[in-house]
Amino acid sequence: MRILTLLILCSFSIQACSQRLSEADLRSRKVADSLLESQLQKEIEGKSxxxxxxxxxxxxxxxxxxDSFKEFYxxxxxxxxxxxxxxxSDPVIIKMFDKSIYREGFTTFNSGFFESGYEISSGSITYFVFKDEQGKRYGEARLSVFIKPNPVxxxxxxxxxxxxxxxSKTT
Structure with a gap:
């Protein structure tokens, strides 16, 4: 009986710790994926x-x-x-493709990263993610343009x- 009770308590604690993504968070991911699929499928296929x-x-x-990087707006x-x-050779571009600088999971205002709050949050909502050659996501986040602290x-x-x-200014 003790083992059963312990298993039930553990399952509740695991569910409490797991983050549920909102429809808005998932919509940002879906919009980005859909736009890439329709506009850049050949450019991104099998590439980070x-x-x-x-x-x-x-x-x-x-x-x-x-041997290079290509940027699309x-x-x-x-x-x-x-x-x-x-x-x-641009150090920032090279850095952005380093998996080790990114957090695991999807960071939102409801995630553990912000459990003690934040100093600044202003501007439109942003979506950020690094995807490797296999499509695995790193550093995924949906926050505001100006956010402090920033998980990215x-x-x-x-x-x-x-x-x-x-x-925005030149086009």
């Missing part, structure tokens, strides 16, 4: 890539090729707006925010 989107509408995708309504080849590496996150501002 990093996705950063804002408001489930604008998206920057950086794809790691054999997309809009959910209009598709690919701009694509650029990036220098393979500061340099990598700043790169995407700056690029999004640049693309």
């Amino acid at each position: 890539h990093v996705i950063f989107s804002v408001a489930d509408k604008e998206m920057i995708v950086v794809v790691k090729n054999t 997309l809009n959910k309504d209009t598709g690919i707006i701009k694509d650029t080849t990036l220098m393979a 590496d500061t340099e990598v996150y700043a790169y995407f925010v700056e690029k999004l501002i640049f693309y």
Whole structure:
């Protein structure tokens, strides 16, 4: 009887610790995946890539090729707006493809990362993820543009925010 009681208590504690993703969190993931499938399937197939989107509408995708990186700026309504080849020696670009800098799981405002709160949260909702060659997700997060603390590496996150501002102004 004690073993049964212990198993039941353990199952409750495991369920309490596991994070349930909201429909909005899953929608951000689905919108990003759908847009990539329809616009960049050939470019990303079997390749590592990093996705950063804002408001489930604008998206920057950086794809790691054999000897270079390619960056795409997309809009959910209009598709690919701009694509650029990036220098393979850029330290921030190299860093963003290092799996070890990313957290496990999907980070949201309801996840353990923010259990003690946050200092700043402002702006539109963002979605971020690094996907390796097999499609495994690392560092997945759905937060606001300006968030402190930020579970995503500061340099990598700043790169995407700056690029999004640049693309918004120039296109």
